[in-house]
Amino acid sequence: MAMLARVYNVGISNTDEMYNFLNSYKLANGLTIYADNNVIITPLFFYISSIILKIFGQNIFVFRTINLIISSLMFFLCYVVLKELKVSKKFSLLYTLLIISLISSIIGGGANYTILAYVFYLLGFYLLLKMKKSTTKSIVQGIMLFLVFLSYQKLGVAYFIAIIAYEIINKDIKSLFKELLTAFILLLAFLTYLYTQNNLFDFIDYAILGISEFGSKNWKAEGNIISILLFLLLPIMTLTALIATLRAIKSQQYIENINQTNKEKINVDEIGKQMLSLFIFSICAYIIIIPILNVYHVYLASILMIINLMYIIDFLIKPILEEKSIKNIINTIILCIIILLLSYSAKDVWEYAYLINNVPKDSPFYGALIDDETKETIKTVGDYIKNNDKNTIVLSTYSPLISLYLNDLDNGDYDLPLRGNLGSKGEEGLIEQIKELKNTQILLLHETDDEKELYQFAYDVADYIKQNCKYVGQVNKFDIYETEN
Numbered sequence: 001m002a003m004l005a006r007v008y009n010v011g012i013s014n015t016d017e018m019y020n021f022l023n024s025y026k027l028a029n030g031l032t033i034y035a036d037n038n039v040i041i042t043p044l045f046f047y048i049s050s051i052i053l054k055i056f057g058q059n060i061f062v063f064r065t066i067n068l069i070i071s072s073l074m075f076f077l078c079y080v081v082l083k084e085l086k087v088s089k090k091f092s093l094l095y096t097l098l099i100i101s102l103i104s105s106i107i108g109g110g111a112n113y114t115i116l117a118y119v120f121y122l123l124g125f126y127l128l129l130k131m132k133k134s135t136t137k138s139i140v141q142g143i144m145l146f147l148v149f150l151s152y153q154k155l156g157v158a159y160f161i162a163i164i165a166y167e168i169i170n171k172d173i174k175s176l177f178k179e180l181l182t183a184f185i186l187l188l189a190f191l192t193y194l195y196t197q198n199n200l201f202d203f204i205d206y207a208i209l210g211i212s213e214f215g216s217k218n219w220k221a222e223g224n225i226i227s228i229l230l231f232l233l234l235p236i237m238t239l240t241a242l243i244a245t246l247r248a249i250k251s252q253q254y255i256e257n258i259n260q261t262n263k264e265k266i267n268v269d270e271i272g273k274q275m276l277s278l279f280i281f282s283i284c285a286y287i288i289i290i291p292i293l294n295v296y297h298v299y300l301a302s303i304l305m306i307i308n309l310m311y312i313i314d315f316l317i318k319p320i321l322e323e324k325s326i327k328n329i330i331n332t333i334i335l336c337i338i339i340l341l342l343s344y345s346a347k348d349v350w351e352y353a354y355l356i357n358n359v360p361k362d363s364p365f366y367g368a369l370i371d372d373e374t375k376e377t378i379k380t381v382g383d384y385i386k387n388n389d390k391n392t393i394v395l396s397t398y399s400p401l402i403s404l405y406l407n408d409l410d411n412g413d414y415d416l417p418l419r420g421n422l423g424s425k426g427e428e429g430l431i432e433q434i435k436e437l438k439n440t441q442i443l444l445l446h447e448t449d450d451e452k453e454l455y456q457f458a459y460d461v462a463d464y465i466k467q468n469c470k471y472v473g474q475v476n477k478f479d480i481y482e483t484e485n
Contacts, residue, residue, distance in 0.1 A: 006107040007068045009352040012060065012368040014397040014454065017110025019416055021063045022400040024049035025364060026409050028058050034202035038413045038421045040211050043203075044150040045113035061356070061367020067111035070119055075100055077122040078307060084129045085274065085311050091321065094330055095310040097337045102306070103299040114288065117152035118300060120144060121159055125281050125304070128166065129274070138175045142182020149183070150190065153207065158284040165280045169273055205423045214420020215291050218456050223295040231298045234305045235283055241312040242279055246272055248316065275312065282308045364404045378405045380476040381443065391440040395462065396478070397454045398445065418456040427460040434465065434483070442469060443478040451477070 012018060026037050027050035033043050049066050056062045078099050082092035106115075124144030131137040145163060149156025160183075167176035194200040221228070249268050282305040289297045320326060352369070359366045370378075377398065382405040385392045394402050399415050413422055413430055422430050434442070444462055445453055453459075469481035 006104055007064050007071065008061075008356075008367070009348040010064075010108050010110075010369065011374075012365065012370055012401070013374060014401060015110075016112060018400045018404075020045075020049075020110060020112050021060060021364075022404060022409075022415060024053055024063065025058055025404065026050075028053040029409055031409060032197065032199060034206050035199050036410060036412070038206055038210075038416050038423065040206050040214060040421050041113050042150050042153045042156070042207055044147065045111075045116045045152075048116070049111060057366075059361075059364050059366040063111055064367060067107065067115075070111060070115050071107045074115060074119050074122065074303070077119060077126060078303065081122060081126050081129070081304075081307055082311065084126055085278070085307075087311060087314050090327070090330060090334070091314055094334050094337075095307070095314075097334060097341070098310075099303060099306055101337060101341065103303065106296050106299045109296050113152045114155070114297075114300060117148050117155040118285070118288075118303070120147045120151055121155055121281075121285065122304065124148060124159060124163075125278075128163075128277075133172070133175065135178060138178035139182050141175075142179040143186065145179065145183040146186040146190075149187070153211075154287055154290075155285070158287045159281075162281045162284040165284075166277050169276060169280075206421075209424035210420060210422065210426070213422070213424075213426045217419045219291040220455060221293040227295055228293065228298050231302045234302050234309060235286070238279060238282065238305055238309045238312065241309060241316070242275055245275060245312050245316055271315070275308075275315075278304070278308045278311065364407075374401070377476050378402055381478060382406050384475045388441065390482075391437070392443065393437075393440060394443045394478070395458075395465065396443065396445045397457060417458045417461060418454070419458055420456065422458065427458045430458060430461050431464050434461070437483045440483045441472070442481045442483070443475065444481065446474065446477055446479045 010017075023033070023037055023039050024046050027033055027046055031037060033039050033046055039046065049063065052066055053059075053062055056065075075096060079092050079096040082095055083089065087095070124141065124147075127137075127140055127144065131140065141163060145156065145159050148159045163179060164176060167173065167179070191200060191203075194203050249271060285304050286301045288301040314321065321330075356367060359368060359370065378401050381394065381398075382402050385394070385402070385406060385408075393411070393414050395414060395417050397418070399411070399417065403409060403411060403415055413433070417430065419427065425432070442465055444465060445451070447453065453462075465481050469483055471479060472482050473480045
């Protein structure tokens with residue numbers, strides 16, 4: 001219920017959710033990733049979401065349901081990881097509810113590859129704890145490394161580093177070799193598949209070479225700086241608590257006190273390795289915040305670190321937590337959090353149920369809340385393009401919305417004109433494409449103090465158009481330029 005409001009009761013705009021929806025929608029309608037649309041991320045999320053859209057309906061409602069499923073899995077995995085760390089059911093539930101309360105705002109960002117990759121990241125770590133040392137475990141870890149990478153290559157690098165560090169800590173190079181070999185074989189099979197589809201070089205161009213421009217030109221910090229700083233302090237707090245705990249478990253008296261409250265005697269060496277491994281996986285996940293430092297990325301990157309800190313605190317004060325009076329207080333806290341989350345959601349869910357039918361069910365926008373201004377922009381610009389006898393391109397972050405309205409999907413790089421999304425040639429490559437256009441009108445957002453393009457927008461391309469194409473008028477909030485050819 002808490003997540004329903006965050007997932008569904010959200011308006012649409014020219015944001016990442018619409019870019020991800022458009023790319024999934026294109027695949028569901030027969031286009032090919034990389035060759036036909038400029039995606040710079042490894043493709044598993046788009047493969048999965050396009051199949052679901054094709055089966056259940058190609059609209060925002062179904063796409064947001066994918067978000068609900070993935071987000072629910074992520075929070076459930078927080079719970080099972082805590083349980084596997086020998087945190088009691090009650091406190092695992094409490095800590096999971098606290099995580100939901102702290103970071104549930106990120107769910108409003110829509111279904112995306114980052115959350116899917118993080119789900120596999122958490123699942124991989126859980127299986128690392130759960131499974132006993134064996135060839136099967138090594139193969140499973142190799143598969144998890146591949147799945148994380150295939151969902152989001154950046155988090156795949158983080159898992160790669162973390163699994164190497166984990167096996168070094170455990171002095172198990174043989175298992176590491178099996179894990180990396182399994183992942184390599186799967187990666188080779190994937191690349192072979194792309195090659196057979198004549199898509200390998202486009203994949204390399206966008207997802208490998210093109211991403212370097214994304215990293216070099218999109219460094220930015222945005223959002224609530226105080227929240228970001230507080231969450232960035234988590235690794236320092238956790239490391240401090242980890243050092244204190246590793247020292248504490250060397251005390252015989254402390255271990256005896258812990259063992260009195262535990263059903264099973266603790267293994268000091270195993271606890272130390274477990275805590276250190278968890279910290280390594282937690283800190284590696286912070287690669288998500290590079291290069292865009294915002295609340296969304298910081299909150300998501302911090303999930304495993306929050307679990308780490310809660311686990312350490314739980315371990316340190318376990319004798320106190322087992323007291324009956326404390327358990328009663330915890331029961332009350334859990335009940336209060338659940339009531340607050342449900343109360344927060346009830347109004348929004350009711351409101352959404354009332355408004356959902358404002359968009360026709362056969363529209364790709366079904367399930368979305370569209371404000372009147374955005375609706376007018378999409379319709380006015382879309383109708384202008386339909387009635388124009390000239391080839392018309394919308395070079396804007398609004399392009400996905402208008403493409404969906406027109407069901408005009410084969411626009412290549414023009415649908416996502418963002419720095420880093422344009423392949424190895426970058427903005428210069430798109431300018432070269434524009435030079436070849438004939439009898440074409442290009443629409444650019446008329447920026448004001450109240451509305452500007454996303455900072456990642458290909459402004460060099462827009463500047464070229466303004467300097468080399470003829471201004472011929474305006475439609476809605478867009479300036480119209482015409483090629484000289």
